[in-house]
Amino acid sequence: MKRTSRTSHSDEEEDSNWDAWGAWSECSRSCGGGASYSLRRCLTARHCEGQNIRYRTCSNHDCSPDAEDFRAQQCSAYNDVQYQGRYYEWLPRHNDPTAPCALKCQARGQNVVVELAPKVLDGTRCNTDSLDMCISGICQAVGCDRHLGSHAKEDSCGVCAGDGSTCRLVRGQAKSHVSPEKREENVIAVPLGSRSVRITAKGPAHLFIESKTLQGNKGEHSFNSSGVFVVENTTIELQRGSERQTFKIPGPLMADFIFKTRYTAAKDSTVQFFFYQPISHQWRQTDFFPCTVTCGGGYQLNSAECVDIRLKRVVPDHYCHYYPENVKPKPKLRECSMDPCPSSDGFKEIMPYDHFQPLPRWEHNPWTACSASCGGGMQRRSFVCVEESMHGEILQVEEWKCMYAPKPKVMQACNLFDCPKWIAMDWSQCTVTCGRGLRYRVVLCINHRGQHVGGCNPQLKLHIKEECIIPIPCYKPKEKGPVEAKLPWLKQAQELEETRMATEEPT
CATH class of the missing domain: 2.20.100 (TSP-1 type 1 repeat)
Structure with missing residues (x-):
């Protein structure tokens, strides 16, 4: 039987002499992307076409930051095994171009590199800069979708198999003019989620980072030497030289970073920036x-x-x-609203009535009508002192009996909200695909709550249709003009119909 490390076609393409696939094995890794396999056997004595083993990826979630490298674990397993009569502490040798799936390790502190095993364990990365993994000693392609045999790649925005439409490239340079009077200056803000960040400062000014998380926590981060640092769960590499500093951040940024310069000498500095900013x-x-x-x-x-x-x-x-x-x-x-209109239509407004008031009390007459329907006005009301008799009758009495009852205000402001106004929505597409046609829009009377109401001045209403021209010739017989789309709603959008009083009422 043929044995292979990769399945590249479906079961339907196999012949019928195979038994069913067995259960999937335990994953070779608990995190970071491993491999699992399934076996089947040939049911006949003759040769079966196809493969008796298939693989899939598993445990594709990231390992914790303090987890040991998988290849390093395999090398360290030989620390208690003698090599040429000596014990060594073995460290992994990554990114071997000739044998990426062999376990090559180097003795700590010595120039001794040994192939301790011809094959690394299944699920070991072929290289540190890709998701490709070793299976049965062969490097297999793994896409960003974590599928075996996939060649899907992340776009510049970090979207697997994306088209780059969810972010934009930001690049340029800026002069930093710090001085003893102006000791610090903001240079460039790089928002949360940005990727492939590269910020280079040329000149004496000291470049540092001010961070701000979504929760509003702020921090200042300054570095005096080259190295790899972690700021707000974001890995930063700093290369520092004489009057040159470069920050490299693969991303995505886990907070907003503001790159700032601080005065060190009386000389301007130039800051170059390059990053992909998410369209937020x-x-x-x-x-x-x-x-x-x-x-x-x-x-x-x-x-x-x-x-x-x-x-x-x-x-x-x-x-x-x-x-x-x-x-x-x-x-x-x-x-x-295509249903026919009924012969009559209307509504009733039911006002609540308050049944209980303490006695004796001030009883007020209704408020007068507001002096303005919107935009702010005034209204008044009058009061009398009343008392309830033993028979439940409400009688007007002298005002001194209500002297200890709080007297409500006689005057108040009213209708302080803005007056309704006409709001035009966006234009629709032209009703024709060539020549002259019409385009429409809805013009609504909107109140201060953003609701569609009545009350706007009909004379000030914006027009709801206008002519549009599609600059494409209509190839029709000469005696016929451009054909306008015969839409059922077209007749409903006439200016004459739109100015009817009925349409000015709330719907």
């Missing part, structure tokens, strides 16, 4: 706005709102406009 604000389409009519057939549009991906909340649109590649989606249009 994206457009999300809204629900449809209320229908233009309540019956008889109308139309409604939706819009798009800007969402902060990190905080999962709606923010003002200018946050999304910050990214040129963030194109706001066109509004969608659909028919609505």
